[in-house]
Amino acid sequence: MTRLAGWGGVPAVDARERVGESLAEVCRPASLTRGLGRSYGDASLPPHAGAIVASTRLGDRVLAFDRAAGVLRAEAGFRLSQLEELTRPAGWVSPVVPGTRHVTLGGMVASDIHGKNHHVAGCFGAHVRGLRLQVADGRELETGPDREPELFAATLGGMGLTGHILEVEVALLAIARPWLVIEVEPAPDLAALVARLRAASRAWPYTVAWADALSRGARLGRGIVIKGRWAEPGEAPATSPIHSRVDSRLAVPFNLPSWVLAPASVRIFDELFYRAHCWSAGRRVVHPDRFFHALDSIRDWNRLYGARGFVQHQSVLPVEAGDAHIVRYFETITRHAGASFLTVVKDCGAEGRGLLSFPRPGVSVALDLPMRGAATQALVDALNRHVIETGGRIYLAKDALTRREDFVAMEPRLAAFDAVRRAWDPERRLRSALSVRLLGDPG
Secondary structure, eight states: OEEEEOTTOOSEEEEEEEEOSOHHHHHTTOSEEEOSSOSSSSTTSOSSTTOEEEEOTTOOOEEEEETTTTEEEEETTOBHHHHHHHHGGGTEEOSSOOSOSOOBHHHHHHTTOOOTTHHHHOOGGGGEEEEEEEOTTSOEEEEBTTBSHHHHHHHTTSTTOSOEEEEEEEEOEEOSSSSEEEEEEEESSHHHHHHHHHHHHTTOSEEEEEEOTTOOGGGTTOEEEEEEEEOOBTTBOSSOOOGGGTSSOEEOOSOOOGGGGSHHHHHHHHHHHHHHHHHTOEEEEEOHHHHHOGGGGEETGGGGGOTTOEEEEEEEEEGGGOHHHHHHHHHHHHHTTOOOSOEEEEEEOSOOSSTTOOOOSEEEEEEEEEOOTHHHHHHHHHHHHHHHHHTOEEOTTTOSSOOHHHHHHHOTTHHHHHHHHHHHOTTOOSOOHHHHHHHOOOO
16 A cells, blocks of 8 residues: 655545556556646545555656657656656747646646646647547547547546546647746736736736735735746757756755744745845846746755645636636635745636636636645635636646535536546546545545
């Protein structure tokens, strides 16, 4: 038995983990496939203790890389870090990049990840040309936009519940220089932050904002807007930057005591972080990992939250709900003392083709919450009431505490997703702790 948990550390389940170079073989008896465990909550955990989980760790071979067309096909366990080291020197990068490069292609599909360029590039699934799946009855088949399109759409963002993902084929993004030009701009309050984030989206392919989740009054939601684009010839060297320059030099060696991220210490961090970025505002060329994967520079940073772990709540509030709801959302965070040293705000673009994909046009807010039992559950419940009221949704790859009734209330696409699962897996052989919690699957 192996004790498994997501990146947040809660919940944890004892499982029988199968590892092998043949993904088709290790997946056949498993109820779920698991990559590197970087989803935060229970999405990569088995439905009950003792269940079999297939690991993709050894299924990470490149099957084809067309350097002229920029199309890569690899096994599901191929990591984003491996992809960047292989393709970036050749002038190609992943079209969508999440906050960490320690994720697999299979996980990127199952979560239909989005990045700082969602407003122009959509989700990762928009660039996937094909998948090789092993469905619940053991058959292997090719899926894509034109091959079993309903199954393909349900698999994008389907959290691994429609079939074991064995192979992924994706179209990459061409770049002129492997460096990023960024511009940092402070915003004194929430209204300015959202306005500047939206304005930046019209001119910059990558945009993101950090917000001070504990400030109140006139400074509610103050923060930093960061914009980025790949450098053009003449702006940066043609040689690719070295990953080791930013990769995991620092480490958190053990779980820190809970007071480290108490509201008082987070308030001090927020003040210092805001002032530091005000002083460093402006434009410069940076290593792409510093922009895309800043937290990867601290190995095991999840230990900052101590032995009780943490949860992340990420939701998107639709454009049509109006900006007043964003203010109310932040007021709920401060009212519940939702101390989070990492509160990220993004401007999302059009909805993707994945049946349960997260983004839709609106403002996304993600915050890390130290696990404090009932108090954390109460905050998540309160935030979800906003999500339901506005017609928004939550990101399943981050969730651990949403109640089933709340998820059903906020997810009108659930019936279509269930129909695909009934067609391909009527006995619910493929399931997870998340699907038991949110979809009513048997435990």
